[in-house]
Amino acid sequence: MTNLAVDICGLRMKNPTMLASGVLDETGKSMLVVAKAGAGAIVTKSIGKEPRVGHSGPTIVELPQALLNAMGLPNPGIEAYAAEIAEAKTAEVPIIGSVFGGSEQEIAELAKNMQEAGVEAVELNLSCPHAKGYGAEIGSTPEMVETICRAVKETVTIPVFAKLTPNTSSIVSLAKAAEKGGADAVVAINTLKGMVISPEAKMPVLGNRYGGLSGPAIRPIGVRCVYEIYEAVSIPVIGVGGISTGREAVEYLMAGAKAVQIGTAIWKEGPEVFGKICREIQDFMDEFGYTKLSEMTGVAHHGRT
Amino acid sequence: MTNLAVDICGLRMKNPTMLASGVLDETGKSMLVVAKAGAGAIVTKSIGKEPRVGHSGPTIVELPQALLNAMGLPNPGIEAYAAEIAEAKTAEVPIIGSVFGGSEQEIAELAKNMQEAGVEAVELNLSCPHAKGYGAEIGSTPEMVETICRAVKETVTIPVFAKLTPNTSSIVSLAKAAEKGGADAVVAINTLKGMVISPEAKMPVLGNRYGGLSGPAIRPIGVRCVYEIYEAVSIPVIGVGGISTGREAVEYLMAGAKAVQIGTAIWKEGPEVFGKICREIQDFMDEFGYTKLSEMTGVAHHGRT
Amino acid sequence: MRFKEPLIATAGQFVMVWVPGVDEFPMSVSYTGDRCGITYQIIGEGTKALAYKKPGEKIGLRGPYGKGFSIRGKKLLFVGGGVGMAPLAPLVEMAAAKGASVDLVLGAKTRGDLLFESRSAVAGARVHLSTDDGSIGFKGLATELAQIVVGKQSYDCMYACGPEKMLAKLLTIATEKGIPMQASLERIIKCGIGICDSCAIDGKHVCRDGPVFSEGDLRRFTELGKSKLDAAGRKIPI
Amino acid sequence: MRFKEPLIATAGQFVMVWVPGVDEFPMSVSYTGDRCGITYQIIGEGTKALAYKKPGEKIGLRGPYGKGFSIRGKKLLFVGGGVGMAPLAPLVEMAAAKGASVDLVLGAKTRGDLLFESRSAVAGARVHLSTDDGSIGFKGLATELAQIVVGKQSYDCMYACGPEKMLAKLLTIATEKGIPMQASLERIIKCGIGICDSCAIDGKHVCRDGPVFSEGDLRRFTELGKSKLDAAGRKIPI
Numbered sequence A, B: 001m002t003n004l005a006v007d008i009c010g011l012r013m014k015n016p017t018m019l020a021s022g023v024l025d026e027t028g029k030s031m032l033v034v035a036k037a038g039a040g041a042i043v044t045k046s047i048g049k050e051p052r053v054g055h056s057g058p059t060i061v062e063l064p065q066a067l068l069n070a071m072g073l074p075n076p077g078i079e080a081y082a083a084e085i086a087e088a089k090t091a092e093v094p095i096i097g098s099v100f101g102g103s104e105q106e107i108a109e110l111a112k113n114m115q116e117a118g119v120e121a122v123e124l125n126l127s128c129p130h131a132k133g134y135g136a137e138i139g140s141t142p143e144m145v146e147t148i149c150r151a152v153k154e155t156v157t158i159p160v161f162a163k164l165t166p167n168t169s170s171i172v173s174l175a176k177a178a179e180k181g182g183a184d185a186v187v188a189i190n191t192l193k194g195m196v197i198s199p200e201a202k203m204p205v206l207g208n209r210y211g212g213l214s215g216p217a218i219r220p221i222g223v224r225c226v227y228e229i230y231e232a233v234s235i236p237v238i239g240v241g242g243i244s245t246g247r248e249a250v251e252y253l254m255a256g257a258k259a260v261q262i263g264t265a266i267w268k269e270g271p272e273v274f275g276k277i278c279r280e281i282q283d284f285m286d287e288f289g290y291t292k293l294s295e296m297t298g299v300a301h302h303g304r305t
Numbered sequence C, D: 001m002r003f004k005e006p007l008i009a010t011a012g013q014f015v016m017v018w019v020p021g022v023d024e025f026p027m028s029v030s031y032t033g034d035r036c037g038i039t040y041q042i043i044g045e046g047t048k049a050l051a052y053k054k055p056g057e058k059i060g061l062r063g064p065y066g067k068g069f070s071i072r073g074k075k076l077l078f079v080g081g082g083v084g085m086a087p088l089a090p091l092v093e094m095a096a097a098k099g100a101s102v103d104l105v106l107g108a109k110t111r112g113d114l115l116f117e118s119r120s121a122v123a124g125a126r127v128h129l130s131t132d133d134g135s136i137g138f139k140g141l142a143t144e145l146a147q148i149v150v151g152k153q154s155y156d157c158m159y160a161c162g163p164e165k166m167l168a169k170l171l172t173i174a175t176e177k178g179i180p181m182q183a184s185l186e187r188i189i190k191c192g193i194g195i196c197d198s199c200a201i202d203g204k205h206v207c208r209d210g211p212v213f214s215e216g217d218l219r220r221f222t223e224l225g226k227s228k229l230d231a232a233g234r235k236i237p238i
């Protein structure tokens, strides 16, 4: 019998799909809905110290194979959000708390709050491309990534995932820095920095002008990043970017990902996309004679390196 | 009457569209076909010193809104290519010679050969993401970009365009370096480094594993790069990436591009796409009361920095 | 405000209106058919900037989004509170045109705030007015008037849009009388496409699963008329 | 080699065949209809690796690409040289099934290299064989035999595929006799989708405008039978 279960840094997932941070995860009830729809784990919205309303509208542009978003990290602040986590925890899947901050101290403190709120792992958003002073702005050099990971590791006891930006000439250096700083896993990729201009309005459409590109359009970039990182580090890699079918999830697994995250696919297919993707992975494994996920992990590297 | 003409570093173009390097430009006759179809200028394939057969197949993957290619800079070498340039020059549009090389000396020498072959400007491919030792590998630090531009400027008298890679945390630094090194214009963007894996074959599809992503999928990234560069340098910017309609060309113009290049659109629409795009730019200008291209250049920045 | 661009929308659906340089916000479609349109109340920066636009000036539109109303039965009751009448107006017209018997309870703070009274009357609806200040019609809340109207006749379905306290009260009335109900809800809408969670109500999403919900969902909503999320995602009382 | 995956292709079109880990190259479709297929000659690394594949093993396919043949008229002449018979075979079948009078000149170096002789005969074609060594049929080039066949009867159209020198000679014959002609050409095909220029012939592209060209294009081609590009894009003599 094929088995979709996977253990990532001690988190037991019944399948390798996780809800990506920032999508349908501002409220506990929505996270429950996604868990019920089949997600193997849930990553929360990226949470900061204080409440933030995010950028003014438009916050999203729909493109044929992508979304461009500049939500601007809206969130109710860690204190209020604890109640949402408590509610999400009633689902029987691991909850991973995503945090963002402007310095390693702030991030470490938030990670601690997350641990206290009861999450099973913390994900550091070192990669949001459209919030001044946060995300990619502090996660684009290996030195900063290493410093932040180390600070967090010294503060919490739960596993730490570092989510990296593809807006760099070498995501491999960032991944190595995360590993050196003690991160337990890396997550790749966050969105690519982009812009859409309205010729009629003569200005960028997003209220924030710049935003992050996600969805099918970026999948080849995400797969490439995971493939490169897998060759360079020995901690697990979690793949994310443009997955909406089981076959696409398998692409990431074969590139070296131990689990995958899914966000934008919910736009076209709703939360049910998780169940669909899992069934498709299963069908693929049945057809090609795989019985465990580990038999697929990284096989696209065989005969190389 | 609306006028599509534009003068870029002394090159007189009857409209702002150029054929992008690497697409239908290995032979003089194909470049003539593209010129006849309406392109305002032609950029040649990137040419090196010696003949190169490029990577083994597959060299291309078709995606819903993008192509992933790893041609591997196949070219007959500058000596043999001179005949193709001679033939292309019979078209009445400027021919821009694209070159790639492994060091500033090699690139400068090739630029000189190009000038001798009769091109009106030279474009430096500092950005191909899939050829070992060339392109982005030598164009990803500001220092290298500046050194190469300077070496070329010291060698040729025709205008020098630096084509930059988006696979970086700051394309702005690369553009500034090009300007400092004396480049007369910057071209943004080349393709994004990507990979597609075949789950059935358990390996990357491209013979070279890695390739460059082009087409509509990358347009928001190209527009963002041009927008950022326009605010940082005073030399002209030439926009490229995912353009296949007049409206999309206008997006780039409003972001700050003085001219645009078009490559992947030929896949779906053939060389006739140039004529179509020009008509659509004209229609847009008529509808919104623009009479000259310069009235649109960079307007998406108004009311900002 | 009517649009030149074609838009195929049903009553109850909404569009995202972009006022360039200012903001983007949701507006119900108040005219359907060949020339769609919206009807708005000036609330803050965004709607004020919209009001300053001259005819022919460009605004951005995306949508329509969400699930609209559907006509169920022959004897229908509509209850519109204030600008909540906007999405109901095209539905009243459609129902009347289909030959349904239409009662409309139209409420507002004061006479000047009543929306689409004559449009609905012309369409053939029996219009029952209520104002908080009694400047015209019944003096009191629309829910009080609805309670009276409901007592006189049986209905196949109730359609409502307006302040959420009003909707919650109407749900109680509908439940007591066993009348099916459809109501259009408001939450902060940012993405409009069901991914950002800002419009969440009990795990459902106003932008995608709504804005129109039926009595089944409405009864399950623990947050109805009680709490909603603010722009930062904090739960605040209604 | 036949494929299980469905593929809707017409005679003359080609697919890109990927042998994972080795290379990708173009192959004409030699069987159309429900179960498409290709017929190949072992030339180098790629085709050798293909030959080693066992039934059920996976190869990659993309396409079909390009423009195929179209049947024009009732009296048709086919000339296939060597593996050039591959794209013609399904066309011969289709023409015969439509009731056309079909002559096929089938040439090869030697008897064992003749392709689809009985397949064509079964379909109803009159088959005229030629071998360079005379091991069967006419001794000499297929073009010489075609010259003779053409002298005996009038034809509405000539279809050809094979070595380019052969095609060039056939074009001369067709022009002399005033017979329309369609020929499938070979060039190095890399992208297959009309963007890389590696298959260029006089500004046209074999992968997109061809591989089948009609007499008008064929006559305009200055490079036909004379030169082509190698894998680096150098012009080399044919």
Ligand SMILES: Cc1cc2nc3c(=O)[nH]c(=O)nc-3n(C[C@H](O)[C@H](O)[C@H](O)COP(=O)(O)OP(=O)(O)OC[C@H]3O[C@@H](n4cnc5c(N)ncnc54)[C@H](O)[C@@H]3O)c2cc1C
Pocket (backbone or CB within 6 Å): C014, C023, C024, C025, C026, C027, C028, C029, C030, C038, C039, C040, C041, C042, C043, C044, C045, C046, C047, C048, C083, C086, C087, C185, C186, C187, C188, C189, C190, C211
């Ligand atoms: C599905 C739906 C349909 C609507 N239809 C109509 C209509 O037909 N006519 C009409 O006048 N109004 C309608 N509204 C309400 C309208 O969206 C708000 O009045 C408008 O957003 C106020 O924007 P502002 O910039 O003027 O005010 P702001 O100063 O930005 O905010 C004032 C108040 O408006 C509300 N608001 C602000 N932004 C949003 C947002 N993005 N989404 C929802 N509420 C917001 C909040 O309660 C806020 O406190 C609808 C709302 C929803 C959710």
Ligand SMILES: Cc1cc2nc3c(=O)[nH]c(=O)nc-3n(C[C@H](O)[C@H](O)[C@H](O)COP(=O)(O)OP(=O)(O)OC[C@H]3O[C@@H](n4cnc5c(N)ncnc54)[C@H](O)[C@@H]3O)c2cc1C
Pocket (backbone or CB within 6 Å): D014, D023, D024, D025, D026, D027, D028, D029, D030, D038, D039, D040, D041, D042, D043, D044, D045, D046, D047, D048, D083, D086, D087, D185, D186, D187, D188, D189, D190, D211
């Ligand atoms: C439209 C078209 C249809 C074809 N149909 C058939 C067919 O039905 N049956 C058949 O046996 N052959 C066919 N060919 C030829 C076939 O593509 C080559 O024989 C094959 O590519 C050789 O590959 P290889 O790796 O075995 O040889 P290699 O060792 O790689 O090369 C040997 C020679 O094959 C040719 N070749 C190599 N790669 C390519 C390429 N990408 N495109 C074109 N030619 C190439 C060159 O002349 C080269 O010198 C067709 C070619 C084209 C252009």
Ligand SMILES: Cc1cc2nc3c(=O)[nH]c(=O)nc-3n(C[C@H](O)[C@H](O)[C@H](O)COP(=O)(O)O)c2cc1C
Pocket (backbone or CB within 6 Å): A020, A021, A022, A023, A045, A046, A067, A069, A071, A073, A098, A125, A128, A163, A189, A190, A191, A213, A214, A215, A216, A240, A241, A242, A243, A261, A262, A263, A264, A265, C195, C196
């Ligand atoms: C609307 C939206 C909001 C997002 N918010 C966050 C966030 O708060 N933190 C974060 O780390 N990533 C955020 N992301 C990025 C996603 O988690 C994910 O990395 C990216 O979208 C690529 O995956 P996808 O193509 O499956 O969406 C957001 C993406 C979208 C579309």
Ligand SMILES: Cc1cc2nc3c(=O)[nH]c(=O)nc-3n(C[C@H](O)[C@H](O)[C@H](O)COP(=O)(O)O)c2cc1C
Pocket (backbone or CB within 6 Å): B020, B021, B022, B023, B045, B046, B067, B069, B071, B073, B098, B125, B128, B163, B189, B190, B191, B213, B214, B215, B216, B240, B241, B242, B243, B261, B262, B263, B264, B265, D195, D196
């Ligand atoms: C098949 C192919 C080959 C290319 N070859 C080159 C090249 O030789 N030199 C170069 O500078 N860019 C090359 N490019 C990149 C294009 O010039 C262009 O920068 C990129 O494709 C984005 O534009 P587009 O989306 O309009 O294609 C190539 C692109 C494609 C698709």
Ligand code: FES
Pocket (backbone or CB within 6 Å): C188, C189, C190, C191, C192, C193, C194, C195, C196, C197, C198, C199, C200, C205, C206, C207, C208
């Ligand atoms: S507004 Fe984003 S989920 Fe509804």
Ligand code: FES
Pocket (backbone or CB within 6 Å): D188, D189, D190, D191, D192, D193, D194, D195, D196, D197, D198, D199, D200, D205, D206, D207, D208
């Ligand atoms: S093979 Fe690339 S253009 Fe024909």
